[in-house]
Amino acid sequence: MNQAWYSELPEARDEEIRAALDRACARVQRNLPQFTTQYQSACSTDLQYKPIANTDWTNGFWTGEIWLAYEHTQNEQFKNAALIQVRDFERRIAQGIQVDHHDLGFLYSLSCVAGWKLTGDETARRAALMAADKLITRFQEKGEFIQAWGEMGVAENYRLIIDCLLNLPLLYWASETSGDPRYADIAQRHIHTAMNCVVREDYSTIHTFYFDPHSGKPLRGVTHQGNRDGSAWARGQAWGVYGTILSYQYTQDPKILTLFEKISDYYLRHLPQDLVPFWDFDFTDGSSEPRDSSSAAIVICAFLEAARTLDQQKAAYYSRWARQMMKSLLDHYEVKDDSRCNGLLLHGTYNRSTPTNTCRNEGVDECCSWGDYYYMEALTRFLKDWNRYW
Ligand code: GLY
DSSP: OOOTTTTTSOOOOHHHHHHHHHHHHHHHHHHTTTSSSSEEOSBOBTTBOOEEOTTSTTHHHHHHHHHHHHHHHOOHHHHHHHHHHHHHHHHHHHHTOSOOSSTHHHHHIIIIIHHHHHHOOHHHHHHHHHHHHHHHTTEETTTTEEOOSSSTTOGGGOEEEGGGGGGHHHHHHHHHHHOOTHHHHHHHHHHHHHHHHHBOTTSOBOSEEEEOTTTOOEEEEEOSSSSSTTSOBHHHHHHHHHHHHHHHHHHOOHHHHHHHHHHHHHHHHTOOTTSOOBSBTTOOTTOOSOBOHHHHHHHHHHHHHHHTTSOHHHHHHHHHHHHHHHHHHHHHTBOOOTTTOSSSBOOEEEEOOOTTSOOOOEEEEEOBHHHHHHHHHHHHHHHSOOOOOO
């Protein structure tokens, strides 16, 4: 890659990262009275998160923030609040409340696997294993993939989506903790299928991919949240970056590592000057379209995960990008004025509707709960050798 323009960009220093994590924890603490028996909505509206019940695919991000705040501060108030939510996550999976979709990894890695790793809480472990059991029921033998959404086996639902890569760590963890290889086997078959279908020749990625329910034959790639079928949705590309390095950590499969490097390279080559992508890589400097800061936060986490496993030269390369991207988030995207906003990271985009995609406008240029979560995870990763929840 041409080194010229980015090698001079400033990098976030440890002192400013520590101060930012202190501020983030203080904001999480201020939000606890409103969001302990209820959760932050998926995204803010007019920069305010609203309280919701434990029914969305996003609830785990808020619990994950509370666990990260507990790790950083060792304040028992965070632990107690997070454990209240762990009980609620157990109730949700036991009663089957809004769990007929693939997002169980997002939900249960950050709430219950985290709770188990940090406190040894048996309820947390049991609930996470129940979630993993539920997730593998969505595996389709014909096509070899985990079906993302909707009634199982129906032609209009017979597809995977790139986001699912972040649901796989729950399965790898389940195999590790239970000794039962079935979970990891399904995770590996899914990522193999996904990488064959959603990665284009230029290493941009397709959001969703359909299969024939009768033969399992790969049919076609389409977008749901990207700008158009042929574009690279910025968060989808980020799910690809983080999902591949996490799967590599569990499988040690060099083909997955190569994909991580190539998908990351596409991401970096298409960034605008401030290193925070617009919501789709169809747009860059000069566009009036909104950014998606959450995409950058996800990729910083991925690069820091890569840095602790790759050789020294590559580790330095990805660490430098991570620090440069974080510097941009700290200087231009962190919420500075608590009176205006109860989130952490500005300028995220959840769903941006276009004539050529299938989502409805929601959370455009707002805070997103996963943006806030990955921002805190990234800050944490810079400061210590973090035992990941994934
Ligand atoms: N996994 C859904 C999203 O990234 O919006």
